[in-house]
Amino acid sequence: MKNLLIIGLAIIMFFFKSSSYAQYEKIFYDFKINSISGDVINLNDYKGKPVLVVNTASYCGFTKQYDDMQDLWERYKDKGLIVLGVPSNSFNQEKKNNSEVKEFCKVNFNINFPLTEITNVKGDNAHEIYKWAKDNYGKSAVPKWNFYKILINKEGKIEDTYASLTNPTSKKIINKIESLLN
Secondary structure, three states: OHHHHHHHHHHHHHHOOOHHHOOOOOOHHHOEEEEOOOOEEEHHHHOOOOEEEEEEOOOOOOOOHHHHHHHHHHHHHHHOOEEEEEEOOOOOOOOOOHHHHHHHHHHHHOOOOOEEOOOOOOOOOOOHHHHHHHHHHOHHHOOOOOOOEEEEOOOOOEEEEEOOOOOOOOHHHHHHHHHHHO
16 A cells, blocks of 8 residues: 555656756757847847747737737836747748738737747757757647747746737736746
């Protein structure tokens, strides 16, 4: 009976193991990614700041979340939050080129938070940031659809991930962001 209890506890601990114990060889701030304008975004420039990374797409049903991402940016940028939009065609819902995406975001949502170039976010061709996220946080860091969110803490590690259905201004995300900013 005692052995069954020990085995049972070991199984439970395995399933509830937190990814916060991941052995990060690199942190988020060690990477670079190209901006939508073609410049390099050195993520080290964001060191010590929480970053909400969101893979976006112009033709997705969740595209209206751009408004909420912009709202988050305006509300918390002076406190240190970075909102980073990562346009992606990994789900076949993005425009053909960076200039079209940039124009779409400006005209329709007046976006002024940082945007990357169109980037793969899953599979073998995923950008190294997304491969790093999967390696260090597991499958829950792999976008399941557009507007999937990865929240990076001030240490450059993944704090949490949020499904596409979770609005960027949801209480769940706001509470986590505010706890990271304090």
